[in-house]
Amino acid sequence: MKQGLATKFFERAVLLSDRVAVRYRESKSPYKTMSWTDYSSLVKELAFGLASLGVDSGSSVAIFSANSITWVAADIATICNGGISVPIYPTSSQSDIQYILENSEAEIVFVQNEALCRKVLAAKAKLPALNKIVLINPPNKSLTELAQELDLPDDQKLIVGVEEILNLGRELKTEQPDLIDQRLERTELADLATIIYTSGTTGTPKGAGLTHANILALIESVKVTLPVDEHTVYLNYLPLSHVFERVCGEFYWMACAGEYAFAESIEAMGKNLAEVQPTMILVVPRVLDRIFSKVRIGIEGASGRRRKLINWSISVGKEVLYQKGEGKNPSPFLKAKHWLAEKLVLGKLREKIGPRLKLVVSGGAPASAQPIEFFNAIGIDTLEGYGLTETTAPVCVNRLGKVKIGTVGPTLPSVELKIAEDGEILLRGPSIFSGYFKNEKATAEAFEAGWFKTGDIGVVDKDGYLKITDRKKDLIVNSAGKNIAPQRIEAILKTVPYVSQAVVFGDKQKSLVALLTLDEQAVMDFGREQNWEFNSFTELLKQPKLNQFLRKEIQSRSGQLADYEVVKRFAVLPEELSVDEGELTATLKIKRNVISQKYESVIEALYRDENVDATALVTSSRQ
Numbered sequence: 341m342k343q344g345l346a347t348k349f350f351e352r353a354v355l356l357s358d359r360v361a362v363r364y365r366e367s368k369s370p371y372k373t374m375s376w377t378d379y380s381s382l383v384k385e386l387a388f389g390l391a392s393l394g395v396d397s398g399s400s401v402a403i404f405s406a407n408s409i410t411w412v413a414a415d416i417a418t419i420c421n422g423g424i425s426v427p428i429y430p431t432s433s434q435s436d437i438q439y440i441l442e443n444s445e446a447e448i449v450f451v452q453n454e455a456l457c458r459k460v461l462a463a464k465a466k467l468p469a470l471n472k473i474v475l476i477n478p479p480n481k482s483l484t485e486l487a488q489e490l491d492l493p494d495d496q497k498l499i500v501g502v503e504e505i506l507n508l509g510r511e512l513k514t515e516q517p518d519l520i521d522q523r524l525e526r527t528e529l530a531d532l533a534t535i536i537y538t539s540g541t542t543g544t545p546k547g548a549g550l551t552h553a554n555i556l557a558l559i560e561s562v563k564v565t566l567p568v569d570e571h572t573v574y575l576n577y578l579p580l581s582h583v584f585e586r587v588c589g590e591f592y593w594m595a596c597a598g599e600y601a602f603a604e605s606i607e608a609m610g611k612n613l614a615e616v617q618p619t620m621i622l623v624v625p626r627v628l629d630r631i632f633s634k635v636r637i638g639i640e641g642a643s644g645r646r647r648k649l650i651n652w653s654i655s656v657g658k659e660v661l662y663q664k665g666e667g668k669n670p671s672p673f674l675k676a677k678h679w680l681a682e683k684l685v686l687g688k689l690r691e692k693i694g695p696r697l698k699l700v701v702s703g704g705a706p707a708s709a710q711p712i713e714f715f716n717a718i719g720i721d722t723l724e725g726y727g728l729t730e731t732t733a734p735v736c737v738n739r740l741g742k743v744k745i746g747t748v749g750p751t752l753p754s755v756e757l758k759i760a761e762d763g764e765i766l767l768r769g770p771s772i773f774s775g776y777f778k779n780e781k782a783t784a785e786a787f788e789a790g791w792f793k794t795g796d797i798g799v800v801d802k803d804g805y806l807k808i809t810d811r812k813k814d815l816i817v818n819s820a821g822k823n824i825a826p827q828r829i830e831a832i833l834k835t836v837p838y839v840s841q842a843v844v845f846g847d848k849q850k851s852l853v854a855l856l857t858l859d860e861q862a863v864m865d866f867g868r869e870q871n872w873e874f875n876s877f878t879e880l881l882k883q884p885k886l887n888q889f890l891r892k893e894i895q896s897r898s899g900q901l902a903d904y905e906v907v908k909r910f911a912v913l914p915e916e917l918s919v920d921e922g923e924l925t926a927t928l929k930i931k932r933n934v935i936s937q938k939y940e941s942v943i944e945a946l947y948r949d950e951n952v953d954a955t956a957l958v959t960s961s962r963q
Contacts, residue, residue, distance in 0.1 A: 353380035387420035389509030397422035405452035438463035547777035557770035561752035575618035577603035626819035653681035657717030704821020
């Protein structure tokens with residue numbers, strides 16, 4: 341039998357049998373569990389059900405939903421048939437939903453609820469391959485009533501429920517009990533397992549096709565650096581649509597780990613940590629920052645003597661961390677101090693954060709040094725890594741016992757890395773994808789002499805640890821690890837009346853902000869027509885009614901954007917960006933780095949959601 345992804349899953353199920361495979365919550369109920377035997381039976385029945393609907397080798401099945409045990413079951417069941425699973429973020433824009441379903445030629449799409457079902461139906465006319473929508477959460481009404489409400493033809497049972505698919509699966513299993521096993525055996529490692537869509541510089545999604553071989557090579561490499569076993573309890577909360585969670589969470593669990601628990605949401609993360617008591621979590625920097633912030637507030641609220649003891653203990657932990665990072669063995673005196681810090685403080689801090697939490701892996705976006713430093717200092721191994729969708733996620737990760745703060749660690753054993761003459765990070769290896777789905781042009785642009793061009797700039801130190809220093813491309817990566825193409829959003833902003841220029845920022849931030857310039861004469865004429873009170877352009881910029889007008893217009897034009905692509909705050913600059921000021925090239929292209937430095941105080945104020953007097957701040961920044 342060939343060792344494809346689904347085969348690995350069923351082998352793991354036989355090995356762990358009655359042990360807990362998944363832990364999940366339904367509504368307000370306490371956590372429920374399902375054994376490996378029962379969960380693998382569910383997956384196989386769903387695989388038979390998909391087969392009864394025509395899913396076979398090369399069929400695309402999309403999953404448009406928040407995380408759940410059904411999400412994972414649908415994913416593995418698709419792969420069982422030799423199919424290709426296509427995840428879609430629930431927050432995706434309507435245009436992206438249509439493009440992904442159309443480009444991937446999805447035949448079936450699992451949707452979480454009625455609201456997402458309506459979004460798929462809105463694009464149905466342009467999706468000739470789509471023949472079934474599987475509703476994961478049952479609607480309040482019957483499916484027949486829902487179909488009537490949505491004005492669907494009576495002769496086309498387009499929408500079905502998961503239970504109906506399972507019933508079809510049970511029937512087919514009775515008729516052809518060996519069908520899925522036969523499909524597992526015929527799966528080739530070179531076959532596509534999934535297509536994960538990532539935004540390009542123009543904003544049009546690109547589908548990175550990942551094979552069974554890509555994913556299994558990554559898993560084997562990660563085993564060496566992040567060892568897990570059947571005792572590992574992993575808490576999932578990052579979107580399964582993201583390659584980081586999908587590969588290092590779901591696929592790594594089903595090949596190597598024990599229990600996969602589902603958090604209710606990012607907001608409920610703290611509560612779920614206490615309930616599940618995981619041994620391992622994957623995080624994006626924003627979540628790590630949240631946990632760190634809460635702990636820091638608690639420390640600052642301690643009494644003077646206690647606070648001094650805590651800070652001393654953490655400083656000792658940091659000293660040990662940096663000594664090990666340089667490959668040095670801590671001195672006997674430092675070891676003695678660390679023993680005392682551990683006994684008095686560090687062990688108690690770990691108990692409060694997560695009594696069994698041993699390993700935290702941060703990825704998806706650059707992390708701040710402070711949280712990484714803190715968690716390692718108190719004894720929770722917290723490793724920052726680096727990877728992209730096209731590399732099947734991590735290519736670098738810090739090592740247990742030798743963390744270097746500010747780096748993303750050395751490469752995984754199977755990955756080769758070199759730095760191009762212009763500083764760009766180039767990669768090759770068995771986990772690197774071979775191309776974008778149905779996009780030969782983008783594929784050709786992504787490679788150079790067999791090396792994948794990451795678009796990131798970096799340097800490698802004497803120990804082989806990589807430090808990311810810049811981004812060659814303009815793509816923004818927010819704090820949740822979402823790739824955002826600013827040019828697309830800037831083009832939309834420039835459709836707002838009187839907006840002449842727009843520059844969007846948001847790298848490593850929760851939300852996007854923008855700097856705008858206006859057509860001075862036109863907007864002053866408009867202001868007078870509206871009877872706004874002002875005597876000059878500078879006074880107009882401070883007029884609340886202008887701010888309200890622009891905010892409303894931006895919101896109305898953002899319907900085609902995903903939630904995380906919408907600009908939340910903006911400032912209007914008192915002067916146009918210019919070539920003379922070095923803000924534009926000779927061909928009038930925006931110099932993003934120059935602008936971000938020149939208007940740093942404005943941008944930082946926007947991130948903090950403060951009222952911005954752009955006139956004063958910009959005047960100050962130009963002096």
